[in-house]
Amino acid sequence: MDFRLSDDQEALRRGMRELLAARFGPEALRAAVDGAETAGAEAAGGVAGEGTAGERAPGARTAGGGGPCRGVVDRRLWRELGEAGFFALRVPEAAGGVGLGLPEAVLVFEEAGRALLPGPLVATHLAATHRGGDGAEAVPGAAEGRAVVTALEPDGAPLVEHWADADAVLVPEGEGVGVAAPGVVRALPVRAVDPLTPLHWVSGGRPAAVAACGAGAGVLCREAALLTAAQQLGSAWRTLELAVGHARTREQFGRPVGAFQAVQHLCAGMLVRAETARAAVYAAAVTGDEAETCAAKLLADEAAGANARDCLQVHGGMGFTWEAEVHLHLKRAWLRGSQWRTAVAAEEQLAEALLSPRL
């Protein structure tokens, strides 16, 4: 048994961290937020149509009554992620993919969460991973980052992310998962709390599938929960890093605030949450177990949400500003916490699992 990362896994993670640092560092994050804000304001003012930064999906859709619903996905970056193997990571090498597994996917999603990379990463990765029965791609171009894919959840709220950017949408139905074109159902834009994750309220029933995704609904939901948890974990590390960095340098009463136990204990608690969540997330990636995935999602949601709050607290007044990065982590953590197994669902499922005889 060696639970640590292998050398190859360390290298993969380092590579993804370097790629994201170069292409989506804190300044790019800030620019993306500003861009989304501007686009939102223009759309709200009645200016519809073209995007403001980078390439946009052709024909950003509006449906229902007004409001911003512009996309935020940077298509060029999306293709670069595709070229780096982010989406084709688990596609077999024979089919042109990288041929790695869930543990590796968890590592790159952890890095994406750390950088707050926007876009429907999970659905696009899953659409690329699970081909149809005949070996055909469920969504052509997903693996290369040429297509942007979002997903509806089976029993979740009818909120769907990145609708305006999506070329296709995964629709779990019963045991299977269909692929549908977005835009054929009524979707009302929501003024989303996370500035980099536009949300639509799908109110006109589910779109009819035009193709099939190779994964069953159970597998899709479990993997989506795990990869969402991985992003939460990355976010939890990042807010810990931000808090510790601030506590070391910000001085009050003639010393760094990190010399005060009240602040130290907040930071220590953040590390405990992140390390506990990491153990759960990595274990679920290795075992693929349903209950372990619930545990991973529950603990990673907790780590991301609570660490962002503590990070905010450590930053004092600055933490409450738009300028500080921390609110973006908190808002994204709230969003991800609502996706692919809420705390209620995970806890109920874990409770039920206690009654089943151990395998």
Next chain:
Amino acid sequence: MELAYTAEEEEFRAGLRAWLAEVLPALPPRPDPLDWPARRAYDMGWQRRLYDAGYAGLNWPKDAGGQDVTPTQQLIFLEETEAAGAPYVGAGFVGLLHAGPTIAAEGSPEQRARWLPPILRGEQVWCQGFSEPDAGSDLAALRTRAVRDGDSYVVSGSKIWTSHAEVADWCELLVRTDPEAPRHAGISWLALPMDAPGVTVRPLRTLAGSREFAEVFLDEVRVPVANRVGAENDGWRVTMVTLSFERGTAFVGEVVACRRTLRLLAGRAKENGRWDDPVLRRRLGRLHAEFTALWRLIQWNVSEAAHARRRGGSGVPGPGGSVFKLRYSHARQELYDAAADVLGPGALDLDEEWTRERLSSLSYTIAAGTSQIQHNIVAERLLGLPKGR
């Protein structure tokens, strides 16, 4: 990222299982938990069986009579013995996990030959004389004085929270040998024979009603200088060599037991109707996540320790054990609070095992370094924050 065990590790597990299946049915009945001499006899009997079967001192070096197995094999041993319902280390705790490893690392050849074999064979019990009434979390404030007089030290002072003191043969004792030196630099480590004249043991009753530990009073007790391990005034370093043992794999068996208890709790709740309460169900569901993660965290820490050992390190868990201890001690208290919710009025009945466990769980955030001290360790040693105040 690999959770599967190697063929060698599985072979170790299979051999252990077979031995446990053979030896456990032949064990005498468990002693009354309040009868310390009986507990000592029982625990030492188990240690002797381990010794005869080659399982004594698994984590000790070979030249100290140990088995020097890998951290992963230690994990397997603790997991399997708990799962099989085997006895815990009990009265052998200090000898096997603190004093023994300290003597193995720092003792002279004569000292090792004198003290280590009886620990491994289950013949002698050690206790720990570290904390004092005025030196708890701030251990370096200890004041028990040892004054050199010829070939002996004359020791006076008092120690507290000493487990197994009533049945111990030896005490690993920290004393102040130089009151003028900076406080960490004036401490020495002595092996105190508990039957020496001037040693008085007064049991302390815990809030759970049991006598788990004691105060030890030392009134001009003569301890031979030959009983000092390490150099005079070097006792702080000698002690720190092995102190983190307690926060490493010491809780493996308990986590295995907690996971079993959680399933029993769910079963009991289903029987008595408490299961219909979604608040309780969700609480148990969250604890399921918690103990699943704690088990994986142990495997993570053991993997780290094994890696460090392969690179020439000691294999002793570092401050990472503090993260585990913080989370586990809290989770254990939550577990037995949830048990009280399942029991309903039974939570007030001391004949319910879970009620007694709920009481004893209160010590977990205090013993072996309070949660507050653990937070300090994490903040300063793992996160690199400035020294606190």
